[in-house]
Amino acid sequence: QLVLTQSPSASASLGVSVKLTCTLSSGHSSYAIAWHQQQPEKGPRYLMRVYSDGTFNKGDGIPDRFSGSSSGAERYLIISSLQSDDEADYYCQSWGSFGGGTKLTVL
């Protein structure tokens, strides 16, 4: 069974970079995942797909500050030059499975 694991929370200061992690369960380390952003009181927005080889494809209109990478069973979302409106919940997803989400606080 595919399970995606995320840390419940993360924080970083304005203007710096942050790296969020999504870990795929055993036997699924080759899977690609998608990252979605959900700002307060809004619906989710697709950010990108991240492949096992570290390549990523972003959705329409997603700023260059957002990028992805991979290492083994881990998939990463990197946000550089943090802005206040990056404060949101971030979910990873693969097929019908979602991670529990990471609440990002911008200090």
Place this chain on the structure above:
Amino acid sequence: EVQLVESGGGWVQPGESLRLSCAASGFTFSSYWMTWVRQAPGKGLEWVAAIRQDGSEKNYADSVKGRFTVSRDNARNSLYLQMNSLRAEDTAVYYCARESRSGGTCDFDPWGQGTLVIVSS
């Protein structure tokens, strides 16, 4: 512009039924799998159901199997979710999303704005 707009949410009592709709525009609706995802208040995202382009294949989460039915009308560019025997734990915002199935994986992009379903006596 690709757009998905849900409707049909509301307040119902336990055991009652509700039908959600999702109107699609800006893309060839009949070429895509479509999916429903829900989010209970203060909780994370939970996949609910998906339907193939021609409606010939449908998949459901165990939590709704036998109670919910997903369908589509490609002539009307519309997706539906018939929800029967509703329970308090079905209370959530329901989102429709277009699936992108390629490269051996499946993403949800874009998403609608959601419609709120409240099941309570």
